[in-house]
Amino acid sequence: MNKLYVTKIGGNVLDDDNALNKFLKDFASIQAPKILIHGGGAMATKIGNKLGIESNYVNGRRITDRETLDLVTMVYGGLINKQIVAHLQQWGCNALGVTGADGNMIKAVRRPVREIDFGYVGDITPDSVNSTLLYFLLKQNVVPVFAPLTYSEGQMLNTNADTIASVLAISLSKHFDVRLIFCFEKKGVLRDVNDESSVMRMLNEAEYKRLLKEGAFHDGILPKLENAFSAIHSGVKEVLIGQADDLVRNTRVDTEGTLITL
């Protein structure tokens, strides 16, 4: 099977024009089928503030009310997504910007209300992915660029970008040898959050669970780790967590980041 790079990029890069330009140039240079998933960054909050849209959080998790949904649909699905596509096209990469609604590629289930109503949030599993069209696009040398949005019942929904990256990687492992790469601001998963150089070259599940119990991980890394281990369990050959700057190395064998293993 051919190699496929499923790459997720987050706010730290999206919010920095120079870092984003460098990243997109690097991404465009990868000579293989590839998919990019982007998060949202600070832009939605910035524009939301100007529009007087309050950010509501419960237990550190954002509530996506109607106004917030429209905001993220336009900022993530429109502004950021299309700016990325236009840049990639300039580097000769045939990018096609999409959400889960487009081509019915990721059909979610709206999160049921339990103690908290998270609003317009979509929950997904690998079975949420309709991979036929995606596979066809990849075969046509098109590079899908996913915004962190899915849909259900005629309704757009907010969905975590790390989760989208993971379910796409799992679903496409039917057709490709997938390397799933989570790119963020650190060089990898740090053994000591206060020591930037303490990158774990590898992290297996037993060690992950042990460190999780100890509370050793920074909050921001938790969704990546959860999604990374879910992917490794579900047929994704290789999962890496590393720095956006190291993207090109992280598509080769001389990787810099943290390799996730069973």
Next chain:
Amino acid sequence: MNKLYVTKIGGNVLDDDNALNKFLKDFASIQAPKILIHGGGAMATKIGNKLGIESNYVNGRRITDRETLDLVTMVYGGLINKQIVAHLQQWGCNALGVTGADGNMIKAVRRPVREIDFGYVGDITPDSVNSTLLYFLLKQNVVPVFAPLTYSEGQMLNTNADTIASVLAISLSKHFDVRLIFCFEKKGVLRDVNDESSVMRMLNEAEYKRLLKEGAFHDGILPKLENAFSAIHSGVKEVLIGQADDLVRNTRVDTEGTLITL
């Protein structure tokens, strides 16, 4: 060659939820390859006002400065485009929302500065369309839904939706028998702008030029007529201008609107 319906929908329908829902249900029911192009409507101006973005016009034409470009990218390319896609998916129509940047489908030229600098506006011709991917998508029963945005040199650009509809129709006439349908609020092109029932069943070029000289046409209809005649001249088999409500009839032989002829 197979039939292809290239359908353009404008502000009067986009700004009315009931009208839009009815239109999308009708559009989804068309049993043939089809493309939808949507305009923008009032939403961008409404959101722009909240963001304090001034609308600048010269000779009745909007100047697309940087702020305005970002605004239309997010509102047309994000909010409106994805809401339409999500609705169409609910009606069983496999919609894929795109701009000209996505898949490099419409690569524009930024309008050169002459007496007026229109800003980030993209000019296009039928040669601006890269129809290979479009053709493959249509063969896969995907329904492309175009927002009125193109791109050039890594930069998104604002482009008139009627013009996008026309160049897509012309370009795809290589592969399909195209009927290009401009949907708006009147039942067709009116002989007398004050008489809603004075629909011209047909309009040929000589009559069009005569009435143009007389100033008989309402301003709003002019870009549609210009683009309609350009399409008829360039290989599009059938061009209709009619009411959004009459869409289904206008895809058959018992059309209601105005048929444009050479």
